[in-house]
Amino acid sequence: MTATARRFLDALPAVYRERLLSFARDRSFTAGSRVFDEDEEAGLFWILRSGRVALDAQVPGRGPVVVETLGPGELLGWSWLFEPFRWHLGAAASEAVEAHEFDAARVRAAIEDDPAFGLAMTRCVASVAIGRRLRACRIRLLDLYGPANGAGRRGPP
Amino acid sequence: MPVPYRVLRAGEETPGTVTLELVPEHVALNPFRPGQFAMVYAFGAGDAPFSVSGMDGDRLTLTVRSAGAVSAALARARAGGTLGVRGPFGTGWDEPAGRDVLVVAGGIGLAPLRPLVRRTVAARERYGEVSVLIGARRPGELLYNGEILGWREAGARVLVTVDRPEPGWADDVGVVTNLLDRAVFDPAVTDAFVCGPEVMIRVVARELAGRGVPAERIRVSLERTMHCGTGHCGHCQLGPLLLCQAGPVVSWARARHPMSVREL
Numbered sequence: 001m002t003a004t005a006r007r008f009l010d011a012l013p014a015v016y017r018e019r020l021l022s023f024a025r026d027r028s029f030t031a032g033s034r035v036f037d038e039d040e041e042a043g044l045f046w047i048l049r050s051g052r053v054a055l056d057a058q059v060p061g062r063g064p065v066v067v068e069t070l071g072p073g074e075l076l077g078w079s080w081l082f083e084p085f086r087w088h089l090g091a092a093a094s095e096a097v098e099a100h101e102f103d104a105a106r107v108r109a110a111i112e113d114d115p116a117f118g119l120a121m122t123r124c125v126a127s128v129a130i131g132r133r134l135r136a137c138r139i140r141l142l143d144l145y146g147p148a149n150g151a152g153r154r155g156p157p
Numbered sequence: 158m159p160v161p162y163r164v165l166r167a168g169e170e171t172p173g174t175v176t177l178e179l180v181p182e183h184v185a186l187n188p189f190r191p192g193q194f195a196m197v198y199a200f201g202a203g204d205a206p207f208s209v210s211g212m213d214g215d216r217l218t219l220t221v222r223s224a225g226a227v228s229a230a231l232a233r234a235r236a237g238g239t240l241g242v243r244g245p246f247g248t249g250w251d252e253p254a255g256r257d258v259l260v261v262a263g264g265i266g267l268a269p270l271r272p273l274v275r276r277t278v279a280a281r282e283r284y285g286e287v288s289v290l291i292g293a294r295r296p297g298e299l300l301y302n303g304e305i306l307g308w309r310e311a312g313a314r315v316l317v318t319v320d321r322p323e324p325g326w327a328d329d330v331g332v333v334t335n336l337l338d339r340a341v342f343d344p345a346v347t348d349a350f351v352c353g354p355e356v357m358i359r360v361v362a363r364e365l366a367g368r369g370v371p372a373e374r375i376r377v378s379l380e381r382t383m384h385c386g387t388g389h390c391g392h393c394q395l396g397p398l399l400l401c402q403a404g405p406v407v408s409w410a411r412a413r414h415p416m417s418v419r420e421l
Contacts, residue, residue, distance in 0.1 A: 007338065054330065066322045069329045071339055094327060136332040140320050144354035145264035145294035 007073030008047050011128045016120040020107070027101035029053075029093035035076065037090045043104050045077035051097030055089045064090060068133065075129045080104035081122065159198045159241025160186055162217065164234050171298050174222045174265070175232045176210065179240065185215040186242060190249035191272035192378060192406045195219070196386050198241030199230035206246070206386065207231075208269035208378070208405070217242065220268035220300065246386040248406045250376060253277060253348040256285040259340055259370075261361050263292045263333055263353025267300045269378050269405075270352050275304075278311035287313040288340035292333030292353065295321045314341060333357065334364050344369035352378040359416055362409045375409035379416075 009017050027046065029035060035046070038058055052071050056064035067089065070076055076099065079087050085104070111118035162179040170176050189195070189209045197219065198204040205227040211218030223232035234240065250273045258277050262270045274289055281287060289308060293299045296319055309315050316336045318329035329336065333353070347370050351361050358377045365375050379395060388402040396415030398404060403411075 052329070066326070066330045068331045069318075069335075071329070071335075073338060136335065139332050139356065139360060142354075142356060143294070143320070144357055145292070145298065145320065 008075040008128050012124045013120055016117050019117055023102050023106055024100035027099050029097040031093055031095045033093050035091040036087050038087055040087050042080040042085045042087050045080045045102050045104055046099040048072050048074050049098045052094045053091050054094045055091050057089055078125050078129045081125055159243050161239050162242045164236050164238045167235050170300050176220045179217045181215050186244055189245040192249035192269055193245040193247050195242050195244035199227050202230035203227045210268040210271045222265050247404055250350055250406055255348040256346040257342040258284050258287045259342050259347050259349045260289045261351045263357040266353030278308050278313050281312045286341040289313050289315045290333055290336040291317045293319050295319055296323050296326050334360055349375045372410035373408050376406050377412050378405045
């Protein structure tokens with residue numbers, strides 16, 4: 001695994017960063033507020049400037065179970081870029097959040113109009129958001145901290 | 158020969174993990190440095206290697222997760238009991254020489270790092286940024302909960318993440334590498350110390366190296382089958398390294414290649 005910028009805007013070439021930010025508006029979420037729910041239309045997306053957002057899945061009998069948290073600089077939401085444009089997970093602000101908010105339809109239209117911008121955006125979303133989170137997910141699947149490995153540290157029990 | 162140590166205190170850290178405070182019954186072993194390990198004998202069960210999780214004068218602290226015959230016997234130890242201890246063995250964590258200090262711990266890997274963290278926060282004014290990133294499986298499996306607040310109050314940025322949150326968990330969820338973006342450090346002048354499951358060590362060390370932390374300044378603590386502790390039996394061999402002597406703490410510059418070879 002190579003080091004990858006998690007900060008979405010840092011990973012986007014400067015010219016396209018400015019282009020994307022031209023679509024941005026400021027948005028705040030209070031701690032505990034829902035940002036979106038699973039299977040809703042993904043009509044907006046965000047880049048977090050401060051605070052923390054928890055991605056969750058509804059589990060019957062348990063309610064929303066947090067699967068990952070996102071922090072400053074991270075892209076909140078990639079389902080807006082791919083059909084059927086619906087959220088796979090839900091999201092809630094676990095603390096007060098300040099973010100750049102984007103209208104997904106406007107950004108998709110800009111991507112259609114300018115393939116170079118579209119390629120840069122798609123690469124960035126694939127690398128920084130999807131790829132990184134997939135690798136993290138695979139590591140967690142290994143359940144590394146489980147009790148099967150080692151005792152106190154240095155070797156056999 | 159093992160030296161007898163008396164269990165002064167035994168406290169449960171998490172279910173199945175205990176911290177034992179030991180004092181010598183007669184003569185103390187030579188002083189341990191943070192990161193070094195001891196061979197600990199639970200009489201009647203056998204011996205096993207454990208990194209020391211604290212040292213204060215003659216006192217030694219061990220944090221043991223019950224996983225087999227010896228560790229289970231140690232986890233059952235109670236105040237007043239006697240254990241045998243040999244050591245100190247192996248290399249320890251170097252004293253940070255850079256401006257910033259970054260500690261990354263996963264699971265029980267926080268135990269060998271604890272003395273380093275305590276020493277660093279005790280001399281907080283010597284360093285620029287001090288970040289301690291901790292990953293655990295569940296909130297209930299986090300070690301040293303009672304101390305973390307003190308580390309924060311001493312000026313360390315302590316960030317915690319878990320794989321499986323429980324109701325009421327308000328911190329991060331995800332792999333420990335996710336915390337690197339919120340740790341404040343200048344890679345060129347950072348000393349990094351990493352301990353945890355080997356896959357985690359590899360991922361963290363590669364990420365740090367990719368961000369510009371020199372490989373010589375990334376120290377990792379490696380787990381292999383320590384047995385004799387004197388470099389003779391070869392149980393702990395990792396490629397060219399006999400980790401009971403050349404390790405357990407080695408630089409990423411030395412560990413990177415052998416850790417990338419299959420079957421080593």
